[in-house]
Structure formats: C-alpha cells, structure tokens
Amino acid sequence: xxxxxxxxxxxxxxxxxxxxxxxxxxxxxxxxxxxxxxxxxxxxxxxxxxxxxxxxxxxxxxxxxxxxxxxxxxxxxxxxxxxxxxxxxxxxxxxxxxxxxxxxxxxxxxxxxxxxxxxxxxxxxxxxxxxxxxxxxxxxxxxxxxxxxxxxxxxxxxxxxxxxxxxxxxxxxxxxxxxxxxxxxxxxxxxxxxxxxxxxxxxxxxxxxxxxxxxxxxxxxxxxxxxxxxxxxxxxxxxxxxxxxxxxxxxxxxxxxxxxxxxxxxxxxxxxxxxxxxxxxxxxxxxxxxxxxxxxxxxxxxxxxxxxxxxxxxxxxxxxxxxxxxxxxxxxxxxxxxxxxxxxxxxxxxxxxxxxxxxxxxxxxxxxxxxxxxxxxxxxxxx
RNA sequence: GCUGGAAUCGUCUAGUGGCAAUGACAAGAGACUGUAAAUCUCUCGGCUUCGGCCUUCGUAGGUUCGAGUCCUACUUCCAGCA
Numbered sequence: 001x002x003x004x005x006x007x008x009x010x011x012x013x014x015x016x017x018x019x020x021x022x023x024x025x026x027x028x029x030x031x032x033x034x035x036x037x038x039x040x041x042x043x044x045x046x047x048x049x050x051x052x053x054x055x056x057x058x059x060x061x062x063x064x065x066x067x068x069x070x071x072x073x074x075x076x077x078x079x080x081x082x083x084x085x086x087x088x089x090x091x092x093x094x095x096x097x098x099x100x101x102x103x104x105x106x107x108x109x110x111x112x113x114x115x116x117x118x119x120x121x122x123x124x125x126x127x128x129x130x131x132x133x134x135x136x137x138x139x140x141x142x143x144x145x146x147x148x149x150x151x152x153x154x155x156x157x158x159x160x161x162x163x164x165x166x167x168x169x170x171x172x173x174x175x176x177x178x179x180x181x182x183x184x185x186x187x188x189x190x191x192x193x194x195x196x197x198x199x200x201x202x203x204x205x206x207x208x209x210x211x212x213x214x215x216x217x218x219x220x221x222x223x224x225x226x227x228x229x230x231x232x233x234x235x236x237x238x239x240x241x242x243x244x245x246x247x248x249x250x251x252x253x254x255x256x257x258x259x260x261x262x263x264x265x266x267x268x269x270x271x272x273x274x275x276x277x278x279x280x281x282x283x284x285x286x287x288x289x290x291x292x293x294x295x296x297x298x299x300x301x302x303x304x305x306x307x308x309x310x311x312x313x314x315x316x317x318x319x320x321x322x323x324x325x326x327x328x329x330x331x332x333x334x335x336x337x338x339x340x341x342x343x344x345x346x347x348x349x350x351x352x353x354x355x356x357x358x359x360x361x362x363x364x365x366x367x368x369x370x371x372x373x374x375x376x377x378x379x380x381x382x383x
Numbered sequence: 384g385c386u387g388g389a390a391u392c393g394u395c396u397a398g399u400g401g402c403a404a405u406g407a408c409a410a411g412a413g414a415c416u417g418u419a420a421a422u423c424u425c426u427c428g429g430c431u432u433c434g435g436c437c438u439u440c441g442u443a444g445g446u447u448c449g450a451g452u453c454c455u456a457c458u459u460c461c462a463g464c465a
C-alpha cells in the first residue's frame with residue numbers, strides 16, 4: 001500500500017517532527033524505528049516476535065532477495081508479505097548500499113549500472129536502476145527505494161559531485177519504469193558532509209517528485225558523527241514537509257535522537273540485531289540529572305560478571321526477554337552459542353529502540369524534546 | 384610379571400638438537416550504524432626501564448656450546464602377552 005504521511009506537530013526548539021504514516025488501514029506514528037530483515041527475516045526472530053516489539057515497518061533487501069531465492073520465487077509465493085508472513089508494511093532497499101558494502105568484490109560502477117561479483121558463487125551480476133525497481137515491484141514491498149550509489153565516507157568532493165549526479169539520473173530512470181500504483185517510491189539524497197552538495201541533491205531529487213525521501217551515504221566506514229549530523233541538517237531543510245523522511249542505516253540511540261532533532265521521521269539499522277547476536281544489550285543507564293533521567297549504555301552479556309546476575313536485562317523494560325528471563329540465563333545461552341540467546345537480545349534491543357522512539361514522540365507531543373535530548377545525550381556524548 | 388608405547392600452557396594437540404614452544408577449544412576483553420557479520424580483532428607462564436630477564440615440556444641425573452627433542456634410572460598411564 002502506498003504510504004501517506006501527515007505531519008502532526010513540529011517541535012519549536014528543534015526540527016523534531018511528530019507525524020503519522022498510513023498504509024491503507026495500517027497506521028503508525030513517527031519517529032519510528034524499522035528493524036532490518038535483509039533476507040526476508042529479522043535474524044533469529046519470528047514475525048510475531050518482531051510485531052510484539054511493536055515494530056511497524058520492516059526492511060528487506062533487493063540485492064539479497066534477487067540472488068536468493070530470486071524475485072520470481074517471491075512473486076510466485078504471493079509477494080514478500082505472504083512469503084515471510086509479515087502483515088505489516090515492508091520497505092525494500094534498492095541494493096544501493098551493496099554498491100558500497102561489497103566494495104571488496106570486483107565491482108564496477110558505470111552509467112548504465114553496477115557490475116557485482118556475487119559473493120555466493122562468483123557470478124557476474126549487473127544491477128541497474130530499472131532492474132532494481134523491477135525486482136522491488138515483484139517483491140511487492142510497500143516502499144521501494146531508488147537505486148543509488150552509496151559512496152564511502154572517504155570519497156572526495158569531486159567524486160561525490162559526479163556520484164550524486166549519476167544517482168539523480170538513476171533515480172529518474174527508476175521512476176520512469178516504476179509502474180506499481182500500490183507501491184511508494186522514495187528518492188535518496190546523497191552528497192557526503194558538504195552543504196552545497198546535500199542541498200543540490202535534495203532539491204534535484206525533490207524536483208523528480210517522489211512519494212518520500214531518504215538521506216543516504218551516512219554512517220559509512222569511519223565517518224565521524226559530526227559529519228553525519230551535518231549531512232542530515234544540510235538535507236532536511238530542502239525536503240517537503242508533507243513527505244516522509246527516512247534516514248538510511250542509522251543507528252545508535254544517540255544518532256536517533258540527533259537525527260530526529262534534525263527533522264528525520266524513520267530509520268533502520270542492523271545494529272540492534274547484530275549487537276544482539278554478538279551478546280550486547282542496549283540499555284538505559286540511570287542519570288542523576290536531566291528530565292529524561294536516562295542515558296545510553298551498552299552491556300555485553302557474554303562478560304563473566306553476568307554469570308550470576310539473576311536480574312532482567314533491563315529492570316524497566318517491557319519486552320518479552322526482560323519480563324521472563326535473567327541476564328545470567330542470557331549469558332549462559334550466549335556462552336553455549338544457543339540461538340535463543342540471540343533471539344532474546346534481538347527482541348530486547350529492537351524493543352529498546354522502539355521504546356526510544358515512543359519516548360521521543362511523547363517528548364515532542366509534550367513540548368519537551370530538547371530537554372529530553374539533553375537529558376539523554378548529556379553523558380552519552382561524553383562517554 | 385614380561386614386551387612395546389606414551390607423559391608439552393585449563394583440555395586436546397604440534398614439535399626428532401637452536402624454543403617461551405604450534406594449532407584448536409575453553410577462558411578474558413574489544414569492535415560492530417540502508418547485514419558477505421551467530422562475524423571479526425586482541426590477550427591468554429612470570430617480570431620488564433620493551434632491549435630484554437627469569438621459570439617452564441612427568442621426576443632425577445647425564446651427553447652437548449646448546450635438550451621438549453638424545454642417553455640412564457625412577458614414577459604414572461595405555462596396549463599386547465602371560
């Protein structure tokens with residue numbers, strides 16, 4: 001179903017937006033976090049568990065599903081929703097990120113498209129903007145992304161300039177072949193940390209008139225947070241108020257707050273599920289001062305100190321893992337490489353980020369987002 | 384009792400004259416931002432002024448410039464025969 005965004009309220013002190021997204025009957029409030037399910041599954045979690053975390057949209061990946069099982073198989077299964085048993089909305093990434101992340105492979109970016117060497121069997125693959133849209137159409141996601149180049153943080157100004165021009169041409173080509181009236185199509189703003197490039201990319205992308213816009217090319221390799229926040233604040237002012245703004249691949253709790261403050265509505269990130277598989281739990285630490293009384297903290301449940309810790313991962317968390325299990329149990333499962341440990345931590349971490357979004361929405365609603373932000377970030381930024 | 388064989392870091396293991404000594408697991412810790420990640424990195428005898436120094440390969444001797452490696456005895460374990 002095509003997405004409809006309604007802006008409810010903009011925070012006066014920051015650019016934080018409280019909004020509503022509708023996919024037909026399904027309705028969610030933003031800011032919102034999207035769990036990542038690259039291969040048509042949020043790793044180690046069942047759709048029911050993802051839903052219980054109160055996730056709204058989830059993300060799947062064009063590149064991966066194109067290779068396995070193939071978009072035709074998914075189409076034959078009745079589309080991605082039916083195939084993976086996810087009734088909520090799905091956003092598919094275009095494969096643009098793989099232009100960056102698979103750089104270790106022989107990869108050749110041309111005007112026509114990108115040649116990949118498959119990491120599965122070495123096969124030579126060629127992905128074009130048209131092909132990406134065609135695959136996403138067949139996958140039948142609710143939001144399709146334009147095929148873009150996600151350049152590395154190390155890319156220089158001239159490279160970025162050429163890259164975003166090409167990404168714009170690709171966006172236009174993709175839009176031309178996008179026929180699915182039930183599927184939204186988003187454009188992607190690039191431009192690294194440069195104000196003029198971000199502005200230009202945003203204005204040109206908006207001129208193509210997409211159903212929503214995203215900010216990409218952020219949080220790559222060693223990009224520093226400052227550059228990331230700049231990239232966001234150089235982009236959002238040029239995006240229309242009545243369209244959804246999606247920050248791609250972010251992120252850490254701190255980053256969620258900082259990007260919401262700069263006018264972002266939704267984000268996705270692999271970190272809650274990946275960290276979970278590596279034994280880490282995102283938790284709130286208690287803070288002495290500040291209105292939120294919270295700060296970000298991360299604990300590694302594999303650490304020996306949790307062996308006999310029979311308290312929940314996080315005392316005040318309402319997730320399934322925290323309500324039913326102890327740190328000692330999760331520690332034990334992770335030590336034994338039992339999948340259920342990763343499942344419990346994934347549930348917790350995703351619920352953590354979704355709770356963070358709930359808190360941010362409440363703060364915007366109650367006109368205290370800036371206080372919330374300072375309360376949360378004061379110490380996290382220092383540590 | 385006889386005849387072979389074996390004893391190396393918590394465990395298993397490499398090592399046949401230059402060795403603080405291989406690899407795996409375990410253990411201790413770290414990284415992770417549109418997922419080639421249930422992965423990867425570091426540490427894992429002691430001390431150090433980072434050049435080294437000390438103590439280690441069942442125990443005790445011996446050969447040698449030098450022994451985890453060769454020799455002798457002992458201890459323990461394993462296999463076969465009685």
